[in-house]
Amino acid sequence: MTSVVSTDSAPAPDVQLDDLDWWTRPAPERNAAFARFRAAEDLPFFPEQDLEGTPRGRGFHAVTRYADVVEVSKRPDEFCSGEGVNIFDQPPHLREFFGSFISMDNPEHARLRKIVARGFTAKNMEAMRDQVAATTREILTEVAGRGECDFVTEVAALLPLRVVDDLMGIPRSAEQFIFDKTNAVLGASDPEYVADQSPRGVATALMAAANEMAELLRELAAERIKSPQDDLISKLVAATTEENLTTEELASFFILLVGAGNETTRNAISHGLVALTQNPDQRRIWADDLAGVTPTAVEEIVRWASPVVHMRRTVTQDGVRLGDKEFREGDKVVLWYGSANRDESVFVDGDAFDVRRSPNPHIAFGAPGPHFCLGAHLARLEIGVAFQEILTALPDIEAAAEPEYLRSNFIHGIKHLPARFTPTAL
Numbered sequence: 001m002t003s004v005v006s007t008d009s010a011p012a013p014d015v016q017l018d019d020l021d022w023w024t025r026p027a028p029e030r031n032a033a034f035a036r037f038r039a040a041e042d043l044p045f046f047p048e049q050d051l052e053g054t055p056r057g058r059g060f061h062a063v064t065r066y067a068d069v070v071e072v073s074k075r076p077d078e079f080c081s082g083e084g085v086n087i088f089d090q091p092p093h094l095r096e097f098f099g100s101f102i103s104m105d106n107p108e109h110a111r112l113r114k115i116v117a118r119g120f121t122a123k124n125m126e127a128m129r130d131q132v133a134a135t136t137r138e139i140l141t142e143v144a145g146r147g148e149c150d151f152v153t154e155v156a157a158l159l160p161l162r163v164v165d166d167l168m169g170i171p172r173s174a175e176q177f178i179f180d181k182t183n184a185v186l187g188a189s190d191p192e193y194v195a196d197q198s199p200r201g202v203a204t205a206l207m208a209a210a211n212e213m214a215e216l217l218r219e220l221a222a223e224r225i226k227s228p229q230d231d232l233i234s235k236l237v238a239a240t241t242e243e244n245l246t247t248e249e250l251a252s253f254f255i256l257l258v259g260a261g262n263e264t265t266r267n268a269i270s271h272g273l274v275a276l277t278q279n280p281d282q283r284r285i286w287a288d289d290l291a292g293v294t295p296t297a298v299e300e301i302v303r304w305a306s307p308v309v310h311m312r313r314t315v316t317q318d319g320v321r322l323g324d325k326e327f328r329e330g331d332k333v334v335l336w337y338g339s340a341n342r343d344e345s346v347f348v349d350g351d352a353f354d355v356r357r358s359p360n361p362h363i364a365f366g367a368p369g370p371h372f373c374l375g376a377h378l379a380r381l382e383i384g385v386a387f388q389e390i391l392t393a394l395p396d397i398e399a400a401a402e403p404e405y406l407r408s409n410f411i412h413g414i415k416h417l418p419a420r421f422t423p424t425a426l
């Protein structure tokens with residue numbers, strides 16, 4: 001069904017980064033491949049797969065070195081986001097529907113980002129600390145007596161779900177719905193979430209899930225117009241008149257925030273338990289000084305996990321350069337965050353998990369630039385509080401099997417992770 005053709009002269013690399021099955025391989029194997037790409041003189045070029053029923057893309061250049069990812073992120077006029085942030089191409093209306101301002105350039109990007117940014121400041125997020133701790137304890141209470149659980153679906157996924165739902169004003173009754181729909185949008189390439197993996201089947205499932213989320217938003221927005229609450233949906237509904245936000249833009253905000261807020265933090269927490277299981281010495285260091293070590297441990301989890309695998313940029317004009325490489329207009333340039341975060345020229349022993357790593361200038365939330373993650377403060381708060389509570393309530397919790405990875409080259413996801421611990425009553 002698939003054939004690949006190169007549109008560039010660079011030699012074909014030994015793995016295909018859009019071969020999604022490769023992404024379910026063990027992490028050390030994937031990390032070793034990226035170490036080879038970083039060491040290569042030229043940027044590796046990857047042809048795109050020829051998927052039945054869709055025009056074949058022109059291929060992409062892989063940016064795997066830290067300094068190069070930083071450089072590209074800082075030059076949005078030459079490497080833009082407006083043509084899409086995924087490798088595959090989507091028509092503009094779908095790109096905006098699924099991606100909102102993450103796949104836009106200025107001035108639209110700045111206008112829309114400003115509207116939601118007020119709700120995500122470090123101060124606003126810090127005010128949520130007690131609530132995040134209470135939500136974590138509530139989740140742990142549900143599993144503590146059993147001595148075992150699926151750490152992803154019963155712990156790591158529930159915290160960001162409940163926190164984002166509370167922030168947005170989504171009722172608890174919609175929790176399972178949001179979990180299923182965000183899985184279908186951001187995990188569409190995995191047969192567990194979308195059974196029909198043909199290009200048409202994936203596209204249909206994506207559209208259906210996004211439309212159902214937009215429908216929920218419309219219902220909630222209609223309620224908030226009648227009786228505003230102290231939540232983000234009420235603020236966004238107010239912005240439709242105050243800032244000329246259209247209802248389509250509002251629906252796309254919702255899909256972006258709910259997806260970005262859930263799928264990333266969940267995976268950071270899940271990878272965190274894998275890391276602590278593989279590194280008992282690091283667990284001891286953290287557990288012995290929870291408050292002192294948490295700030296650096298959180299950064300290390302985010303670096304080590306790099307939950308967002310890539311973002312794409314598109315070259316805006318002929319002659320744009322990155323080092324010795326000269327691009328043509330329309331070239332796709334893909335930023336591989338997990339690779340940049342293990343770059344040996346920046347991180348000593350980057351594969352190692354070191355809860356006291358300092359400095360740790362990782363770029364898992366994106367490198368400095370207009371698209372830097374809006375939810376970074378919230379994610380840091382959630383991950384830190386989650387592990388402080390987990391290591392206090394279930395001090396011997398560990399992964400009981402290998403992680404089951406998501407079949408995706410966009411989200412570094414873990415779908416299931418059996419965990420065990422001494423049963424306790426909380």
Ligand code: HEM
Nearest residue numbers: 101102260261264265268308311365366371373374375379
């Ligand atoms: C560990 C958790 C997270 C990671 C690793 C992460 C990572 C990222 C990355 C890599 C980008 C793109 C940066 C770029 O293109 O330059 C991004 C953008 C974004 N993230 Fe996050 N994110 C996380 C959590 C969150 C949370 C909790 C939210 C909100 C509830 C969120 C909302 C967003 C939004 C709205 C954008 C788009 C920003 C823009 O285009 O201006 N993220 N994130």
